[in-house]
Amino acid sequence: MSIVRRNLWAAWICITLILCAERWNAFTGAWSTNPIDILASDVQPGNGFAYETKLNRPVAVERICLNRICLSEDREVMARFSPRRINVDKVGRGIFTIQKDSTLVFSASDNSDPRTNGRKYFLRYPMVFARPIGRALEILWVFLGSLI
Numbered sequence: 538m539s540i541v542r543r544n545l546w547a548a549w550i551c552i553t554l555i556l557c558a559e560r561w562n563a564f565t566g567a568w569s570t571n572p573i574d575i576l577a578s579d580v581q582p583g584n585g586f587a588y589e590t591k592l593n594r595p596v597a598v599e600r601i602c603l604n605r606i607c608l609s610e611d612r613e614v615m616a617r618f619s620p621r622r623i624n625v626d627k628v629g630r631g632i633f634t635i636q637k638d639s640t641l642v643f644s645a646s647d648n649s650d651p652r653t654n655g656r657k658y659f660l661r662y663p664m665v666f667a668r669p670i671g672r673a674l675e676i677l678w679v680f681l682g683s684l685i
Contacts, residue, residue, distance in 0.1 A: 549682050572609070575641065575658035580651055586629025586644040587622070588651050595639045596662055608633045609659040610646055 579590045596606070607614045608631070615631035625632045625642050633643035641660060645651045651658060 553678065553682065572659040572661045575643075575651075575660060577652045582650075582652075583626065583642060585626035586648045587625040587642050588644065589640050589642045592635070592639040592641055592660070596635050596660075606635070606662045607660070608641075608643055609661065611656045613646075615646055 573592055573594065575590055580588045581590065583589045606618050608618075609615065610631065615633070617630070617632045619625060619632050619634050622634050622636070622642055625634055625644050629644035629648040631644060631646040633641060635641055643651070643658070645654055645656065647654075
């Protein structure tokens with residue numbers, strides 16, 4: 538085997554391992570999308586301490602490791618994702634959730650009104666390919682590997 542072919546084979550194996558790890562959410566935090574800005578003008582009051590806003594792009598919550606979703610308040614991460622909206626409504630204190638219709642339900646860290654408290658909010662989450670695109674990329678990658 539030539540040295541070039543051996544290097545290509547080694548690179549293919551390394552990238553395959555990285556892609557497999559990403560698929561199993563081991564490294565999903567490394568490839569975050571641009572943060573979504575939460576504008577105060579788009580925020581509506583909810584129940585209790587909760588405020589909600591419709592996100593401008595969908596978030597595939599069921600396909601992301603939940604501890605990789607981060608809501609930031611003035612650049613400080615509030616890592617308190619909860620799958621239950623009731624926690625946001627009753628407790629607040631920076632807890633947030635994302636509903637299936639891509640509605641972000643969140644509370645300020647001090648339970649103040651995020652429309653008037655002067656703080657900026659950002660949502661960050663890992664990029665996840667749509668299932669058909671991911672499957673096509675996997676098949677293409679395995680095919681390319683067989684050519685080496």
